[in-house]
Amino acid sequence: MLQEAARKLRERSSARIRVEGHCDERGTNEYNLSLGEERAAAVRDYLIGLGIDGNRIQTVSRGEESPFCRESTERCWQQNRRGHFTVTSE
Secondary structure: OHHHHHHHHHHOOOOEEEEEEEOOOOOOHHHHHHHHHHHHHHHHHHHHHOOOOHHHEEEEEEEOOOOOOOOOOHHHHHHHOEEEEEEEEO
16 A cells, blocks of 8 residues: 555655554553554655655654544454555645
């Protein structure tokens, strides 16, 4: 998925994105915000490694604030541990 995102960003050289780092509900708020920040930074760093200018990528941690799935199951927690992309400008 990240390689495809990098390909699209190379095609749209003026596009900028925001990467949101999300976590599951387990852990303290502070821990999850820190983990979300690390997750978003890892995605940014990977895209940079694929040749995308880091100035085009903003990162933010959402911690456990915006779950994709609201059940307290391993399957759901896996879905909530993610990096979410938003195009901020074309």
